[in-house]
Amino acid sequence: MGVRRRTGVFYLRVNPILCDGFGHCHELAPELVTMDEWGYPIIKREPTPLSDLAALESARYAVRGCPRQALRIERVSEN
Amino acid sequence: MMLAQELPRLLYGKPGTPLTFGQYQSTFATSYKAASLLDELEASGLTGRGGAAFPTARKARLLREQRSHNKVVVVNAMEGEPVSYKDSTLLSTNPHLVLDGAAILASIIGAKDVIVCVSRDNPNAVGNVQRALDERARAGARGPQFKLETAPWRYVAGEESALVHWLNDNESLPQYRPQRPSILKIRHHAVLLDNVETCANVALIGRFGAAWFRTLGTKVSPGSVLVTVTGAVERPKVLEVVPSMTLRTILNFADADPDPQALLLGGYGGSWLDAAHLDTPYDNESLAQWGATVGAGIIVVLGRDGCGVVETQRVVKWMANESARQCGPCAFGLPALSDDLAKVGEGSPNSAQALQQLEHRCGVIDGRGACRHPDGVVRFVRSALRVFAGDFQSHARGAPCGASHSGKYFVAVPRLEKERELVWE
Numbered sequence: 062m063g064v065r066r067r068t069g070v071f072y073l074r075v076n077p078i079l080c081d082g083f084g085h086c087h088e089l090a091p092e093l094v095t096m097d098e099w100g101y102p103i104i105k106r107e108p109t110p111l112s113d114l115a116a117l118e119s120a121r122y123a124v125r126g127c128p129r130q131a132l133r134i135e136r137v138s139e140n
Numbered sequence: 141m142m143l144a145q146e147l148p149r150l151l152y153g154k155p156g157t158p159l160t161f162g163q164y165q166s167t168f169a170t171s172y173k174a175a176s177l178l179d180e181l182e183a184s185g186l187t188g189r190g191g192a193a194f195p196t197a198r199k200a201r202l203l204r205e206q207r208s209h210n211k212v213v214v215v216n217a218m219e220g221e222p223v224s225y226k227d228s229t230l231l232s233t234n235p236h237l238v239l240d241g242a243a244i245l246a247s248i249i250g251a252k253d254v255i256v257c258v259s260r261d262n263p264n265a266v267g268n269v270q271r272a273l274d275e276r277a278r279a280g281a282r283g284p285q286f287k288l289e290t291a292p293w294r295y296v297a298g299e300e301s302a303l304v305h306w307l308n309d310n311e312s313l314p315q316y317r318p319q320r321p322s323i324l325k326i327r328h329h330a331v332l333l334d335n336v337e338t339c340a341n342v343a344l345i346g347r348f349g350a351a352w353f354r355t356l357g358t359k360v361s362p363g364s365v366l367v368t369v370t371g372a373v374e375r376p377k378v379l380e381v382v383p384s385m386t387l388r389t390i391l392n393f394a395d396a397d398p399d400p401q402a403l404l405l406g407g408y409g410g411s412w413l414d415a416a417h418l419d420t421p422y423d424n425e426s427l428a429q430w431g432a433t434v435g436a437g438i439i440v441v442l443g444r445d446g447c448g449v450v451e452t453q454r455v456v457k458w459m460a461n462e463s464a465r466q467c468g469p470c471a472f473g474l475p476a477l478s479d480d481l482a483k484v485g486e487g488s489p490n491s492a493q494a495l496q497q498l499e500h501r502c503g504v505i506d507g508r509g510a511c512r513h514p515d516g517v518v519r520f521v522r523s524a525l526r527v528f529a530g531d532f533q534s535h536a537r538g539a540p541c542g543a544s545h546s547g548k549y550f551v552a553v554p555r556l557e558k559e560r561e562l563v564w565e
């Protein structure tokens with residue numbers, strides 16, 4: 062339980078080699094992840110502000126729910 | 141002794157008869173003593189010749205700043221593009237120039253080992269490198285420890301992370317690199333990986349200095365580049381050209397069809413260029429306005445009696461087969477692109493729908509692989525959609541051009557023998 066940063070942005074990133082297209086991330090974070098016709102995730106490329114707590118929460122769910130552990134959150138602090 | 145400002149720089153000598161170490165040392169006698177080789181490299185403005193045109197000095201500086209017990213220089217002579225012959229021509233003309241450049245890079249970053257990677261399907265190049273290494277050892281040349289490695293030939297095996305992966309674990313599969321620029325490692329040793337032609341240019345800069353190097357070429361892309369011209373030519377040729385030359389001049393030198401339909405620049409991950417832009421200089425800044433790059437130094441000339449749609453489809457089909465099948469968007473997306481192109485090409489009733497789907501899928505696949513293989517194919521398809529827009533429309537209307545049935549092809553594609561059974565080593 063660290064201090065929750067509210068400035069800056071984050072990206073959800075996928076390792077495409079590990080990803081096998083289970084599709085859990087789309088279920089868990091539909092606002093960040095859509096799926097292509099083969100079931101692989103298309104992740105939102107624009108940064109999401111860290112102040113958007115709901116999106117951050119679902120990104121965390123997606124990271125924890127990925128059966129291949131292919132997802133991670135990349136935080137970029139401003140300044 | 142080499143004369144300044146003369147064109148055959150890299151290909152000095154006769155292709156097919158490599159200069160021996162003694163001949164090499166007398167021909168390329170050092171006429172310049174640089175205070176700092178890295179600063180000299182920076183002043184020369186040399187960019188990588190493997191396709192990405194990344195500044196070589198910046199890469200060397202990044203590697204020099206790494207803390208690593210032992211660093212490795214890898215010379216990439218894999219030549220993954222099936223229509224490219226520039227690397228093997230260079231190795232069959234001046235192999236010692238390449239080895240010397242690698243030795244200079246090793247001294248810049250502080251590496252003790254140099255690994256020369258040549259495709260094992262190219263026995264001439266392997267033999268030339270082996271002979272050159274033996275000559276160096278016999279002459280007792282000082283410098284780093286050289287090693288020759290022969291990797292299996294695949295399109296993506298020449299990609300830098302795939303090559304390093306092969307040197308590590310005998311698997312030529314690209315790796316995922318979340319951060320860029322990333323430092324590739326063989327075991328724990330940081331790796332500087334450069335193309336053969338880049339190494340040869342480094343050797344020239346080390347011997348004659350940056351000011352001499354800049355006497356040819358433009359301000360942003362100095363020096364000379366090797367280019368393979370194939371397609372509608374008498375026979376494929378490797379030329380050494382200056383980036384300020386126009387494409388028309390290069391085609392004249394190569395005895396190519398003077399009135400082509402289009403050019404394929406930069407290889408199979410490159411882009412088509414309409415023949416209306418033949419008077420553009422052959423450098424990245426001038427070509428950028430038409431969405432093309434120099435890439436790996438390949439020009440394929442498409443004659444008037446060829447069909448751009450069919451040629452594109454053949455290349456994309458082969459590229460789809462060459463995917464390493466690690467990432468979903470590449471493994472499934474590229475065959476889908478190839479199928480769409482085939483549907484458009486044959487002019488069947490659902491061609492118009494296939495064309496729409498093709499445009500949509502290009503946007504879906506772009507930028508979603510671990511390496512740049514799918515991005516290259518998407519760029520290639522998009523450039524085809526742009527350059528052959530009229531042809532695509534008439535194919536989609538169900539009226540394919542006459543050339544698409546002639547069975548005459550300009551872009552050489554290796555035969556897909558065992559299409560379904562890929563062996564990755």
